[in-house]
Amino acid sequence: MTAPSNPITVAVLGAGHRGRAYAEQMVLTRGAFEVVAVAESDAGRREAFANCHGIKTGKIFSSSEEFLAAPRMADMIVVALMDQDHVRAAVEALRKGYHVLLEKPMATTLEDCQLIEQTQRETGKTVLVCHVLRYHRVNQKVKALLNQGAIGRIVNIDHVEALDPVFFASMFVRGQWRNEKSSTFFLMAKCCHDLDLIAWFAEERCLRVSSFGSLSYFTRASEPKGATDRCTQGCLAEPECPFSAKKIHLEGMPVLNPSIQYADSATDVDLSRVYNSSLGCGNSSEEILQALNHGPYGRCVFRCDNTAVDRQVVALEFDQGIVATFTVTAFNARINQRMTRIHGTDGVITCDYKGNWVEVKTFRSNAYERFDLPAVDAGHGGADKLIIEALSQILRTPGSVPLTSAKASLDSHRIVFAAEEARRSGRVISIDP
Ligand SMILES: NC(=O)c1ccc[n+]([C@@H]2O[C@H](COP(=O)([O-])OP(=O)(O)OC[C@H]3O[C@@H](n4cnc5c(N)ncnc54)[C@H](O)[C@@H]3O)[C@@H](O)[C@H]2O)c1
Structure with a gap:
């Protein structure tokens, strides 16, 4: 990426794993961004982050609330706080004139997601939601093939997220996302990316969902x-x-x-x-x-205060006829894997996110075509870097709309809320237009 002469100035709210990862990618753009402020409640993390980015006294805050009460001091903010703190930070920052790079989930209730999208429209500022999967090279290639009609009309989509049990236990049994009272429900916390990806591939309106799943083992x-x-x-x-x-x-x-x-x-x-x-x-x-x-x-993984389900399936029906399934499990033999198969009238697309390849088989030719993509060295299979590059481009191109805009993300979050309602109620849930 070539560095523009005028950096976009950035305040990071929450200098934890994600806040640090984005700031690191911004530094690697060599001048497209400059991190000028931080709000972080943990003193050690705050100090380390401020030192690392050379942030001046007066722009170092011990809470996002304190930062938001101060006059605007940057072009944009990164919201990398915990899930329930996203809405307040995003809405107040937009009203103050900041652009927002917003970690997923947008918010933990549908009303709050709608409020963020509405505030984005009213202020005209940019919101880019961190659905990193859409920026992954493999998914970009899959989307390009779908747009070219490589497999005809999509008939159905199968997508699986299979997690390593030790990873699952660390995050969703012992860790920060174990109990929805302090974060959000599991499907939102871990899989809003996956349902967003299915919705993006389908490019149709999701009409109805059903879902089953429970906490079956870590009890x-x-x-x-x-x-x-x-x-x-x-x-x-x-x-x-x-x-x-x-x-x-x-x-x-x-x-x-x-x-x-x-x-x-x-x-x-x-x-x-x-x-x-x-x-x-x-x-x-x-x-x-x-x-x-x-x-x-x-703590013993069988004696925690966890509520996160450890397996869930979701079935989706879209308005032009596509049907899709999504499965998430905590019981995978390998470290976290995502597997996608898209079946079309003329062929099938499969891909491997870690191997960085996409394969297309067309029925007419009865042959496989495989695309090996260059690896990008950054988190989420390179997507952490690509999302920051996309953000730089969007903020420098007046009128451009992010691939993962507040509107696109609101639409896919609706599916997640509906799927969770379906799981809890045992009913098929229709999604209002
Ligand atoms: N896009 C992705 O793929 C992805 C991956 C992991 C996590 N996430 C999301 O990113 C967000 C952050 O996750 P994380 O793993 O970085 O968590 P984290 O705990 O490492 O970071 C959150 C930071 O916010 C700080 N904080 C808490 N309250 C604060 C306040 N009021 N003011 C200032 N700082 C405060 C904490 O001290 C912590 O350092 C979560 O919403 C999570 O769901 C997204």
């Missing part, structure tokens, strides 16, 4: 004999348990083979390093043990 009923509240309290099952916090955080998880990478990263990752970054402590064994003895990540 007290599954606990092994001799279990204790924490893995460090002498649990008899701990030495054999795949969810042993001692193994995950203290003994070290293997560096993975590139073909089974963690969370779509383009490089090998030491999983312990990834998991330990959630602990909020230093790297010494004493500090980690202390965190396991007292914090959420040392």
Whole structure:
């Protein structure tokens, strides 16, 4: 990307994993963006972020509320706060004249998502929602093939998100997204990306959804004999348990083979390093043990306050005839995988997000054509970089609408809310136009 002479100035709200990842990509644009302010409630993260980006005193805030009360000091903000804090930050910032890069989910209720979209329209500012999957090279290629009519008219779409159980337990049993009271329901927290992707591929209005799923395994009923509240309290099952916090955080998880990478990263990752970054402590064994003895990540996975479902299926019907299915499971044999198959009247598209390839088989030729795409070295299979490049272009092109605009995202969030209602009620839910 060639660097423009005038940087877009940025304030980051929430300098956690996502806030730091976007800021890092902005720095790599070499001048398209300049991070000038931060609001972060954790003192250590705040100081480290401010030092890293050379942020001046007076532009360092200990809460997003304090930042939003101050006069406007940048062109845009990054909202990388926890899920329930998105709406207030996005709406107040838009009203103050900021553009917004908004982490998913937009918000945790449909009304709040609508409020963000309405405020975006009223202010005319840009909102780009971080549905990173749409920017992934593989999905861009799939979309281009669909637009060219490579497989004729889409008949149905099958999409699967299969998570590694240890990853699932870390995020959705012990971690920040375990209980919807403090974050949001599982389908929204993890899979709003996937339903957004299906909606984008279908390019039709979703009419009806049904869904089934539950929390089936990570409950007290599954606990092994001799279990204790924490893995460090002498649990008899701990030495054999795949969810042993001692193994995950203290003994070290293997560096993975590139073909089974963690969370779509383009490089090998030491999983312990990834998991330990959630602990909020230093790297010494004493500090980690202390965190396991007292914090959420040392708890027995069968004795937590988790509500996140560990498997769910969703069936969708669109208004021009496409039908689709989505499955998410916490019980995959490999590290997190997404698998997509799109069936058309003239052929089938399959793809591999980690292998970076797309394959098309047409019925007429009875042949396969495979497209190997160049890997992009950034989080989410390179999409973290591509979304920031897209943002730079959009903010510099008056009148342009992001691929993941507030409107597009509101439409796909509607499907997620409807699917969850369908799961809870056991009914087929119609989606209002
Ligand atoms: N696009 C994606 O693929 C993707 C992936 C992971 C997470 N997310 C979303 O990104 C958001 C952030 O997730 P994360 O993993 O970075 O979480 P995180 O906990 O690492 O980061 C959130 C940060 O916000 C800070 N914070 C909390 N309240 C604050 C306040 N009032 N003012 C200022 N700072 C405050 C926390 O101290 C923390 O550092 C979540 O909404 C999550 O669902 C998106």
